[in-house]
Amino acid sequence: xxxxxxxxxxxxxxxxxxxxxxxxxxxxxxxxxxxxxxxxxxxxxxxxxxxxxxxxxxxxxxxxxxxxxxxxxxxxxxxxxxxxxxxxxxxxxxxxxxxxxxxxxxxxxxxxxxxxxxxxxxxxxxxxxxxxxxxxx
Amino acid sequence: xxxxxxxxxxxxxxxxxxxxxxxxxxxxxxxxxxxxxxxxxxxxxxxxxxxxxxxxxxxxxxxxxxxxxxxxxxxxxxxxxxxxxxxxxxxxxxxxxxxxxxxxxxxxxxxxxxxxxxxxxxxxxxxxxxxxxxxxx
Amino acid sequence: xxxxxxxxxxxxxxxxxxxxxxxxxxxxxxxxxxxxxxxxxxxxxxxxxxxxxxxxxxxxxxxxxxxxxxxxxxxxxxxxxxxxxxxxxxxxxxxxxxxxxxxxxxxxxxxxxxxxxxxxxxxxxxxxxxxxxxxxx
Amino acid sequence: xxxxxxxxxxxxxxxxxxxxxxxxxxxxxxxxxxxxxxxxxxxxxxxxxxxxxxxxxxxxxxxxxxxxxxxxxxxxxxxxxxxxxxxxxxxxxxxxxxxxxxxxxxxxxxxxxxxxxxxxxxxxxxxxxxxxxxxxx
Numbered sequence: 202x203x204x205x206x207x208x209x210x211x212x213x214x215x216x217x218x219x220x221x222x223x224x225x226x227x228x229x230x231x232x233x234x235x236x237x238x239x240x241x242x243x244x245x246x247x248x249x250x251x252x253x254x255x256x257x258x259x260x261x262x263x264x265x266x267x268x269x270x271x272x273x274x275x276x277x278x279x280x281x282x283x284x285x286x287x288x289x290x291x292x293x294x295x296x297x298x299x300x301x302x303x304x305x306x307x308x309x310x311x312x313x314x315x316x317x318x319x320x321x322x323x324x325x326x327x328x329x330x331x332x333x334x335x336x337x338x
Numbered sequence: 339x340x341x342x343x344x345x346x347x348x349x350x351x352x353x354x355x356x357x358x359x360x361x362x363x364x365x366x367x368x369x370x371x372x373x374x375x376x377x378x379x380x381x382x383x384x385x386x387x388x389x390x391x392x393x394x395x396x397x398x399x400x401x402x403x404x405x406x407x408x409x410x411x412x413x414x415x416x417x418x419x420x421x422x423x424x425x426x427x428x429x430x431x432x433x434x435x436x437x438x439x440x441x442x443x444x445x446x447x448x449x450x451x452x453x454x455x456x457x458x459x460x461x462x463x464x465x466x467x468x469x470x471x472x473x474x475x
Numbered sequence: 476x477x478x479x480x481x482x483x484x485x486x487x488x489x490x491x492x493x494x495x496x497x498x499x500x501x502x503x504x505x506x507x508x509x510x511x512x513x514x515x516x517x518x519x520x521x522x523x524x525x526x527x528x529x530x531x532x533x534x535x536x537x538x539x540x541x542x543x544x545x546x547x548x549x550x551x552x553x554x555x556x557x558x559x560x561x562x563x564x565x566x567x568x569x570x571x572x573x574x575x576x577x578x579x580x581x582x583x584x585x586x587x588x589x590x591x592x593x594x595x596x597x598x599x600x601x602x603x604x605x606x607x608x609x610x611x612x
Numbered sequence: 613x614x615x616x617x618x619x620x621x622x623x624x625x626x627x628x629x630x631x632x633x634x635x636x637x638x639x640x641x642x643x644x645x646x647x648x649x650x651x652x653x654x655x656x657x658x659x660x661x662x663x664x665x666x667x668x669x670x671x672x673x674x675x676x677x678x679x680x681x682x683x684x685x686x687x688x689x690x691x692x693x694x695x696x697x698x699x700x701x702x703x704x705x706x707x708x709x710x711x712x713x714x715x716x717x718x719x720x721x722x723x724x725x726x727x728x729x730x731x732x733x734x735x736x737x738x739x740x741x742x743x744x745x746x747x748x749x
Contacts, residue, residue: 216382245353251415252393259388278388279582280554280604282419282693284721284739286714302737303697307581308553308606310695312737326713326723328695328739330554332582335609416719417691417741419556421584421602423577439600440560444718445690445743447558449600463576463586465558465602467691469719472746490656519627525670525689530663552662556693 202271209267222260227268231300234261247291258327261297262311281329289324290317307335339408346404359397364405368437371398384428395464398434399448418466426461427454444472476545483541496534501542505574508535521565529557532601535571536585555603563598564591581609613682620678633671638679642711645672658702666694669738672708673722692740700735701728718746
């Protein structure tokens with residue numbers, strides 16, 4: 202039932218046309234995404250906007266779920282908690298590493314560590330819960 | 339030390355130039371914002387994108403903080419939890435009602451109920467924590 | 476399908492025998508509970524222990540759910556977020572006011588404001604999500 | 613400024629006299645704790661009570677903070693988010709592994725994975741934020 206990186210990338214282009222996230226890798230345990238940072242993602246002072254980080258994490262969990270259970274359009278976010286830990290770089294891509302912590306019949310929980318590319322310090326950490334149609338999980 | 343709606347609106351135009359949030363009202367206890375919904379805020383199927391809702395809530399708490407402690411550029415979000423409760427309308431503005439729950443010396447906590455304009459059901463609920471420079475809170 | 480205060484109190488005595496929570500009122504929209512504070516609930520310095528507050532909030536949402544959908548033993552907490560806002564009194568009961576924000580087919584979300592009895596300031600705020608068996612919600 | 617396992621254990625006996633948590637190991641990056649499970653920690657049906665898990669996680673982050681910044685009595689929890697992922701065993705100790713994600717001047721953020729001893733599946737995951745007096749962090 203799992204989906205490949207190519208299948209997911211094609212699906213995301215339709216389902217999330219606005220996202221600039223790129224799927225770097227995905228398997229049944231999680232996914233790694235990258236996201237370019239430019240003027241649209243920055244706030245004055247050179248900080249990556251918080252909602253941009255939330256958005257990347259949200260997509261990363263979504264991609265990881267597709268990688269696990271296949272293309273399931275009805276998957277929806279039910280809750281998301283983000284902790285902002287450090288100021289991201291204005292000059293580096295954001296890398297999102299998602300690990301699925303629970304894959305239940307109707308609920309899937311993933312965590313995401315967000316980095317500025319080239320550093321090992323987590324700039325933000327996210328835990329998100331997604332609801333999936335009961336038959337498919 | 340509090341700031342008026344006009345002062346906040348002028349500050350937001352500089353600090354958050356990307357936001358489409360409009361400050362409808364603000365006082366020392368909270369703020370009400372609105373946000374137009376158009377093609378950029380929607381996902382296929384006509385749902386308002388989750389990150390758009392997070393972004394509106396984030397701005398709403400920020401505005402409420404400015405309304406309480408005045409224009410403090412160094413205020414930053416430290417954590418945010420969102421629960422998605424109902425599908426928002428694709429045809430209505432999002433209204434965000436923020437109430438400050440705690441205004442401490444270094445931490446401020448606010449909650450936000452997000453509605454589709456014209457309905458009373460909450461589409462998403464947010465609790466956010468913000469760090470402010472110690473001397474100003 | 477809803478349950479009365481008396482039915483819930485009887486059920487809680489079996490299901491949560493350790494809890495000292497008292498159901499003060501409950502209806503289809505929420506519940507109010509109280510909890511005595513004594514030496515077992517305090518930490519040195521006279522603060523009510525954080526886990527005691529979490530526990531009261533957890534029970535409050537559980538009771539509110541029973542008040543809405545009836546006695547459903549398989550209801551389980553899936554997530555809970557607590558923000559500690561003020562130091563509770565060591566000499567007053569804790570009052571928990573729970574409002575159900577969403578009652579879905581499989582997920583119920585409630586929020587709880589916790590007070591020291593006799594004050595109007597919230598000492599802690601909780602949002603909790605509960606999973607219920609699909610047929611009963 | 614860090615504290616040893618023995619110093620922390622002695623401090624905890626005074627500061628958290630009710631806790632049954634045992635500090636297994638602690639260093640500047642995190643801590644591992646264990647907690648016996650008996651009749652007082654179980655709910656009917658053999659599930660470890662949710663508030664017991666929250667309490668263990670709360671203590672685990674507290675211990676990790678002491679291990680990093682030394683014995684600082686004024687450290688307080690400001691927020692905690694728990695996701696319940698699997699049913700814990702009724703017959704095994706709970707093991708809590710805490711990693712500090714951010715150690716800031718006034719805020720420290722830790723995450724905790726809770727296991728039933730002898731299994732590798734996480735039964736609950738916690739992210740907690742603690743406030744520390746500015747001079748000591």
